[in-house]
Each structure stands twice: as C-alpha cells, then as structure tokens.
Amino acid sequence: MALCSGIGRHFRAAYRPLLFSRSIRTSGLFAMPIEVGDKLPSVDVFEGTPNNKVNIQELFSKVKKGVLFAVPGAFTPGCSKTHLPGFVSGYDKLKEKGVEVVACVSVNDPFVMAAWGESAGAEGKVRMLADTCAEFTKAIEMDLDATKFLGNVRSKRYTVVIENGMVREVMVEPDGTGLTCTLFENILDRI
Ligand code: BEZ
Numbered sequence: 001m002a003l004c005s006g007i008g009r010h011f012r013a014a015y016r017p018l019l020f021s022r023s024i025r026t027s028g029l030f031a032m033p034i035e036v037g038d039k040l041p042s043v044d045v046f047e048g049t050p051n052n053k054v055n056i057q058e059l060f061s062k063v064k065k066g067v068l069f070a071v072p073g074a075f076t077p078g079c080s081k082t083h084l085p086g087f088v089s090g091y092d093k094l095k096e097k098g099v100e101v102v103a104c105v106s107v108n109d110p111f112v113m114a115a116w117g118e119s120a121g122a123e124g125k126v127r128m129l130a131d132t133c134a135e136f137t138k139a140i141e142m143d144l145d146a147t148k149f150l151g152n153v154r155s156k157r158y159t160v161v162i163e164n165g166m167v168r169e170v171m172v173e174p175d176g177t178g179l180t181c182t183l184f185e186n187i188l189d190r191i
Contacts (some may be wrong), residue, residue, distance in 0.1 A: 034140040034160065038167045041067070045129040046110040055127060056105070056136055061165035063100035065191065069182060070142060070158040072117035073150050074108045078179050079146040083157065086103050086184030093126040094184075097191045103127040107134045107143075107154045131155065146175045159180050161191055 034040070042057040060066045062140075069087060071079040086104055094102055102125060106113060110130035117128035135145050138157040146154040159182040161169035167189050171181040180186065 031138055031141050034142070034167060034170055036167055036170060039096050040160075040162065040167065041136065041139040043139050045105060045131045045136055046113075046188075047127060047129055048114045049110055050132070052110070054127075056103075056129070057165075059101060059103065059127075060162045064164060065097070065099045066101040066103070066162040067094060067099055067187070067191070068090055068103050068105060068162065069157075070105045070137070070147055070155040071157055072106070072144060072154045072177050073111045074106050076150070078107075078177070079157075080116070080120070083114070083183060084122065084126065087126050088120055088122050090184040090188065093173065094191065095187060097188075099191060101127065103129050105129040105131050105136065105155065107131050107137055107152070142172070159183075159187050161187065 002130050040057045040060055042055060044053040044055050046052060047054050060068065067087070069083065071083050073079060084104060087104065091102060091181075104117075104122070106127050108130055109132055113128040113130040117123065117126065122128060131137050134143055134153050134155070141156055142156045144156045146152065156176040157173055157178065158170065158172040160167055169187070171187060173180060173182055
C-alpha cells in the first residue's frame with residue numbers, strides 16, 4: 001500500500017506538467033475540474049434528438065461571448081421555477097452585453113431537454129443541451145451523485161462565462177444544487 005502510494009506520488013510529479021497541459025485538459029479524455037483560462041472540453045452533447053450532436057467546445061469557440069449553465073435536472077422545481085426562467089427572461093440583457101450563445105446543459109435525454117425548453121419558452125434564446133451519459137459533466141468534474149433523489153449521476157449547478165473560446169468565469173453552487181451564485185441576476189455583472 002505504502003509502496004503503491006509512493007509510486008503514485010512520483011508518477012504524478014513526473015507527469016504533472018503533461019496532465020495539466022491545455023490540450024489534455026480540453027481533450028475530454030481525462031476528467032479535470034474546469035478552470036478560468038481553459039477551453040471547454042471537446043465532447044458531444046445532444047440537442048432535440050439523439051441524432052443531433054453538438055460539440056460543446058465548437059459551439060462556444062465560434063462566438064466572442066457565451067454563457068453555459070448546468071442544472072441537476074430538467075423539470076425539477078428549482079431549475080424550472082428559478083434557474084432556467086432567469087436566463088430566458090434575462091436573455092435580452094445578455095445579448096445587450098454581447099453574449100451570442102446561452103446554453104443550458106443537464107444530464108437528461110434530449111427529448112426531455114427539448115420538452116423542458118419548450119415549456120419554459122426557451123426557443124431562440126437558450127440552447128437546451130442533453131449530456132445524456134454525463135460525459136461532458138464528468139470531463140469537467142461537475143458530476144453529482146444524485147442517485148438517492150433523482151436516480152442517477154447528474155450535474156452540479158454551475159454557470160460558466162466563455163469569452164473567445166476560453167472560460168472567463170466559473171460559478172459553482174457550494175452545495176451543488178442551491179440557487180445562489182449561478183443565477184442570472186448574480187452573473188450579469190460578471191459579463
Ligand atoms: C431542484 O429543485 O432544483 C432540485 C431538486 C432535486 C435535486 C436537485 C435539484
């Protein structure tokens with residue numbers, strides 16, 4: 001045991017520069033917590049149907065400014081009554097600040113995400129992205145074990161501001177699911 005952890009320490013020390021290089025961070029192959037200065041990892045999520053892939057890195061690298069927020073679950077009370085509606089009603093203010101893409105991601109299937117977006121009036125404002133197998137969520141270490149209350153792994157609630165393809169702000173709810181720093185009204189001044 002002691003030997004193994006000793007080897008691990010030397011291995012990590014030797015490979016630290018490689019593990020922390022930007023290309024490794026953004027490849028989507030290894031889970032790394034998302035940080036200011038990173039690109040989003042190159043992972044496909046789904047919009048509308050399982051056939052419609054959207055590469056999340058490409059989506060945000062095409063625009064000058066973007067906002068991505070993540071929720072623990074479509075149609076859950078806090079996400080439906082507070083988090084998503086805030087970005088839908090605040091969309092014009094984000095646009096005035098030069099934000100070209102606003103997207104919501106959740107570990108749900110794409111049909112559920114589409115139905116949720118429709119019920120919230122998100123069309124043309126907030127892109128509703130399904131991280132069906134939590135691949136994107138795990139790549140940025142935002143996964144939340146919600147097995148006891150939602151049945152499976154979900155996403156922590158967070159909001160990321162992206163500028164010229166690089167993460168400029170990361171806000172994560174301290175308890176993973178609360179409704180504080182990640183809400184529209186609390187990120188507007190940070191854009
Ligand atoms: C919510 O209402 O946002 C919520 C409910 C259960 C688990 C996580 C979030």
